[in-house]
Amino acid sequence: MYYIGIDLGGTNIAAGIVDGNGTIINKGSVPTGRTRASEEIVKDMCLLVKNLINDAGIDQAEIHSIGIGSPGTPDRKNGVIIYNNNLGFRNVPIRKLLQEHFSLPVYLENDANCAAIAECVAGAAKNEPYVVVITIGTGIGGGVIIDNKLYTGFNGAGGELGHVVIQMDGEECTCGRKGCWESYSSATALIRQTVRAAAENPQSLINSMVEEDLGRISARTAFDAARMGDETAKRVVDQYIEMLAEGLANMINIFQPNVVVLGGGVSKEGENLLAPLREKIKSRTYCSEGVENTRIEAARFGNDAGIIGAALVSKA
């Protein structure tokens, strides 16, 4: 049997056909267009999945179920996304919408929780009992594993680790608060920081890299320009890692997990990101001497962790 995993992101909808071992057989993505109505988004999601099934030459009878990883707060029982800030969702009956296109069981879980499940089953946190997974994308997602089980709080809405204020009265967050970690350390925030720095420093390489069109700056731009020696970009990257470290040290002081796993596109920077990050975290951890320390790792499945985890959720 096969399992469809859908990772509904603020920027792209990614989906994959996953086999019983958690291996992706076929995958693809389309832009989310997150300012659109939820029905429109779901329509594109279904088209993407249908195309993947056709391309893989799989009979729909061989598909067991669909799992969706969505940012925000899921009502797992009823298959409804109660709330998400970046998609502007409130009570979107996603199971019902999908079942208008597929006569399959549909399971719903938070997207970062899906990534956490994938990394704990077969990835960077395999067999670890206490794990915090942070997904860096349009927002910051959090997945918490305690005693080998997903932690979601008494009402299923826990683990919103991106919505921890690290700067009172700071940057506006789309959740309505000011100064959330998400508004400093998401990919969206990194892009904003890069755009600001490029605008303030016309001589910076960042500007020529995007042919003076700041709208083309991505979350990779500052890292790329820094690698080429650009001082402005180095400063952007250093400050970004500093703020990421503040938030991660917070999570370590709270959870002291065996491992913190970083997912999302930014995690592809690997040791360029992780080495300075580990340094900055160490000096910020409440008690780092005399106890074993939390490991900081990149997600093994990178951006695919959400797809694999969503498929695994639908398997259970």
Added chain:
Amino acid sequence: MYYIGIDLGGTNIAAGIVDGNGTIINKGSVPTGRTRASEEIVKDMCLLVKNLINDAGIDQAEIHSIGIGSPGTPDRKNGVIIYNNNLGFRNVPIRKLLQEHFSLPVYLENDANCAAIAECVAGAAKNEPYVVVITIGTGIGGGVIIDNKLYTGFNGAGGELGHVVIQMDGEECTCGRKGCWESYSSATALIRQTVRAAAENPQSLINSMVEEDLGRISARTAFDAARMGDETAKRVVDQYIEMLAEGLANMINIFQPNVVVLGGGVSKEGENLLAPLREKIKSRTYCSEGVENTRIEAARFGNDAGIIGAALVSKA
């Protein structure tokens, strides 16, 4: 049998003789004098306990064990306080030091964890599976209960909820970081905020209440002056509750516990504190509509929660 519970605070050492039902038979406290050597502090601790036993007319043979609730990171197995910022402790062998005075088993636990145990066994969070207890004193302590069990992370050092930065590059914290929640919402922080406001507003009632001696300002002063209508004090209290709400909303977004219990002296303000706090938290919670909300309660055992919890720890 009886159990000795000791709550080692940054300001006072409180201790009590507790019976098998968790009821305090006799209790007392002495100043910690936290800038002194750990041996000096432990000497006073032992004298306090001996006096309590004598006053209660209890034979030492009737005492089962001693439990110590200490701020910071405990090595439970070896009875050593690995680290505490406010006491300046590093690797203090507190069990060994106490056993020079008492031939009794000595158990060690984090102080806020002790408060959490007391409140969950018989207090404001009785029978609740997911609980966060915040103790507001010299610092901010955190005790986390998940699935009816104390959560301490993979290395026993978790739950340092006061050492979550809510203001990057903010107030210096004694842990070495800047902008920890503790440095805004502890009783020490409230005193500092009250002193600053009094100095800047010579006409404020705060000044006359302490006979112009700002060194006499306590964590109660601003609340007392606000009740009497003083505008400066009202502002101090309002801002203090605002910052407390920021930190508590963070904890709710992370844990979504059934209940958050507030302990320490400030929690005695009751609804004066809790009613505005609940309002400020509600607007800051990531998802407060469509899911059941966390209750915010004062510790039932107030400042005695640490003593009772430490005694309960030694009973197990």
